[in-house]
Amino acid sequence: MTDTKYNSDKAPEPVGLYPHARRVGNLLFLSGVGPRERGTKKIPGVELDANGNIESYDIAKQCHSVFKNVRLILEASGSSWGELVDVTVFLTNMKADFKIYNEIYAEYFAENQPCRTTVEICSLPTPIGIELKCIATIK
Incomplete structure (x- = not known):
């Protein structure tokens, strides 16, 4: 069984000791x-105060950026957007952001429609409003 780790030289660096993606068999697991x-x-879309706290943010800009980063990691790993089979989305403000995120999500996934779970969490390790955890197939 194949077990390979991948890192993209175009996507943001991981904030800890983990790869962007890991292949096991014909599945590719992306880190958050x-x-x-x-x-x-x-x-993109985030304004921080002098203490690093979020002053304001634009969830639409964050959505476009996170989808771009997922695509970069998929392509660097030998997979593609159309091979996504499962997406878990973490939002820090479901009430304010879900509608906008859901509309943008629908644009990106009009053709390929992976399974999806969206959950609200109180915070993420960096001052962001959205993070994706994805599983794709790979040949």
Whole structure:
């Protein structure tokens, strides 16, 4: 059985000791992916105060960025957007963000429709409003 770890040189660096993705057999498991930009702590759509607390954020910009990062990791691993079979979405503000996120999600997944779970959590390890955990197939 194949067991290979992958890291993208285009997606944001992991914030801990883990790979972007790991292949086991014909499945590719992505670690949690957020909207950060590679090589910086910048988060599209997020304004932080001097203490690093979120002052304001734009969930639409974060959604577009996180979907872009997932695509970069899939492609670097030898898979693709169309091979996604399961997506778990973590939102820090379901009440305010779900409607916008759900509309943007529908744009990205109009063709491929993986299983999806969306949960609200109180916080994420970095000051972001969305993170995705994905499983894809790989040949």
